Amino acid sequence: MLFTSVLAGLALAGAASARVEDLPRHLRLAYRDLVNTTSTNGNNASLPKIVYFGTGGTIAGSSGSATAVTGYQAGALGVQTLIDAVPEIINITNIIGIQFANVASDQMNTTLTMQLSRNISEYLAADDVVGAVVSHGTDTLEETAIMLDLTIKSDKPVVIVGAMRPATAISADGPYNLLQAVSLATYPGAAGRGTMITLNDRIGSAFYTTKTNPRSLDTFKAYEQGYLGNFVGATPRFWYEPAKVLNKPYFDVTNFTTLPHVAILYAYEDMALDVPLVSAAIASGVKGLVIAGSGDGGTDSTWNRQFQSLCANASVAMVVSTRTGDGSDAPDGDSSPTISANSLNPEKAKIMLQLSLAKNGYNITAIKKDFDSDYPTLG
Ligand code: SIN
DSSP states (O other): OOOOOHHHHHHHTTOSOSSGGGSOHHHHHHHTTOSSOOEEEOSOTTSOEEEEEEEESGGGOBOSSTTOOSSOBSSOSOHHHHHHTOTTHHHHOEEEEEEEEEEOGGGOOHHHHHHHHHHHHHHHTSTTEEEEEEEOOSSSHHHHHHHHHHHOOOSSOEEEEOOSSOTTSTTOSHHHHHHHHHHHHHOGGGTTSOEEEEETTEEEETTTOEEOOSSOTTOEEOTTTOOSEEEETTEEEESSSSOOOTTOOOOOOTTOSSOOOEEEEEOOTTGGGGHHHHHHHHHTTOSEEEEEEBTTTBOOHHHHHHHHHHHHHTTOEEEEEESSSSSOOOOOOTTOSSEEOTTOOHHHHHHHHHHHHHHHSSOHHHHHHHHGGGSOOOO
8 A cells, every 4th residue: 555644653663652642752742733634635646646735834834924934833725725826837747635744943963854754755766756845944954855865765856845934924935836846846847856945946955054043035045055956837848857865875674763862063163171071972872072163163272182082982973064154074083983964064973973873874985875875986
């Protein structure tokens, strides 16, 4: 059978119980609105079939004021409402809408996003499903996007979409963004490009695209790598033949319900005073730490010495990224105890490190190989 409900999926994935009230608190929060919400809008079975998972966020946000773009409730409207708001969607696709969650994206987590990945993979394995769309809050959208990109093994397009203005706002951007996302998921030229992020007429790679501004509509950017394409109206236009991230690793999350705990620490002047933050993180049981270093992964040298020895003693993997918002750290040599995040920003590096630790354990050489993936091998 093609469809497995999200709760059934959770039970299959090893959660203690399929009853929402028995789930851990963070999962209960995310699943609080999940009541019989699978809806099929198969008005025209001859159109390409896609699956659409709603998870909440501003795109599903609602406010009493048409001018409010802050202070609204994210994750208020259901997938059926979002689909119904854009009747053009059923002219281009035979869409299956699923309410996976309905939350602000700060309540998403890797247990949920791995489950989302498995659910999407299940649908994409069906011959008649041509692609998948996920709507999501924009705050952590890029983290879910890279999780999907690294864990879904299908050439069919996976598109993740959000909005910066709630559905009730004047000039809400969600409806057109959703139409474009659906159009992209049905577009034959979208295959083989990994998971894509689309907002504001742009198509970006999930691996590289990041939220750059808390408010503006053109917030999602990949300055260094650029966009994969854009839209003319609702029609996607790609700049290149299907482009894949070089040597991108794949992680099989079929059997994982949780991932090793990884935290992010931020570099700043005077950070030598805050070595106890590293000890506190280690004491809390982290298996990995990502540093949002200054410049090319820079940290205070005293702090760095102590950090390296604390982590090495506790077998905690150390990944160094940059707080600059863009660019690549130089790859660390084979003998270095730290692992360069290369072009991944700290939040994406955290997801990669969690997946790599789950696959490899504390094996620095193997983790380095996963992080080296977007570096061409020389010679
Ligand atoms: C959220 O991330 O859920 C709220 C912000 C947004 O969707 O833009």
